Amino acid sequence: MTNASGGTGDIQAVQRVGQLLGLFTVYRPRLSVAEAAALVGLNRSTVSRYFGSLVLAGVLERSHDDPTVYEPGPLLLQLGAVAQGQRRVLDLAPRHMRRLSRETGLTVVLSLLGTAGPVVTLVSEIGTIPILVTVRVGTTLEMDSAQGQLFLHFSRDRESFTKYWESLEPDERRAVEEKVAATAKTGMARASAPMGMSILAAPVFDDHDIAATIAVVGMPSDEKEVAAALRRAAFRITAEMGGTDMWRSQIPGGAEDADGEAASQEAS
Template identity: 45%
Template sequence: MAEKDDEARSGGGEIQAVDRVAQILRLFGPETPELTAGEAAERLDLNRTTVYRYCTSLVASGLLERGSSPGTFVPGALLLQLGAFGLGRRRVVDLAPAHMRELCSLTGLTTVLSLWGSTGPIVTRVEEDATRTVVVTVRVGTQLTLTAAQTKIFLAHMSDQLQVDRLVGSLPGDQRIKLTEEIRALTGTDHVAMSPDGFGVHAMAAPVFDEYGICASLALVATDDLLPLEPDSTTAGHLRSTARTLSKAMGGDVQLRR
């Protein structure tokens, strides 16, 4: 049969397995909340035994669970968790622009929204003050460095301490000690993080929370004369206030020390 030939390909087993998993998971939806391995095999034109083997493996991984009816499968806790996370990321990208435009207009500074990628924040959206002759900006898709203000915000509020320790531990001694101290001071607060780039550009960032914890960082970027690194400044206050408002819109209910 076709699937036997596919599985027998040398070097292609992992890719074929991922494709099969994706095909099975795509069958679930509002009209198909649960199904049997036989039903999945019929819809995908695959061998029933092969599909059952995949389904039982997906149950073991948490991507599927046994359904209420005998022989059925339903989306598992891990799949639901990943879906909720993905929806949360999409939701903050949808909700943030209006808040970012207001902050940009209020401060006259470039406003940046970043989401956490695999090893650091990724710039996801940028709002610029078009009235200024000179604008400091950041390209969407840029992965920020470990010492960036936005990165400090994420590291201070991430629940995966092992990942934090691994990332911070990759820095040289003096940088590692300094960053660790800054993270410790930010943990449990919604205080702003700050960072100069060494070339006359400053950044200031604040955390955005949803019901699961930190979901984004909101930052202001400008030249050092327009954005002094003063945590108690009016500009910092505007940034914190906007981040809190966006967090509230995201359903964030994080108790922080002031």
């Protein structure tokens, strides 16, 4: 058995981790080392080593009530929530993005939060302006980007950004904090783009947190109209994600958006 990267030892370790994590279910959300060892047929010392490593990685955590018992950790919960939310938003967003791109003539980008920053996940380039900005799917954006500012401001998972804040020099941190604070005024964020263009981004919520961001990229011909169109698109995706209450509580004037959309649907 080899320990080289990609060898059978690594494969077996991954398989065992998957096997152990598969023991946690809705009906069995907590496990002791002894219980896990009995279920998978491994000795307790082996399971204990795996559980210890998974705790260090944030995949599992010890129960606050009983330190001999393990339960899903913050990373596992984050991945589960992300996977569920991504499936929905990636299914729901495209038609709204195409509509927004046609209305504004601009490139429209949907970003999801990755481990190093927002990741461009969907792009609509139906826009018709003479200079159309292309954004590559898979691009990781900086946390001080317009999209990053929204995650920093709206996300309820503050601990996920602790390392980012700690990595900044005092002057850098103050500058980013000012940008993030500015999003509270309108619920949207702005950043500069190449060639003197700008990016305007708005949050998309599900029923408990910010799920994604949607942004228009380019120089708006009529900034107020573009901002209004972006806001409408973000709210419509949010509503389909079940995040209307979150929108009402987090976005200035959000109640009016929700009421206005409901009235529009009734009229149609």
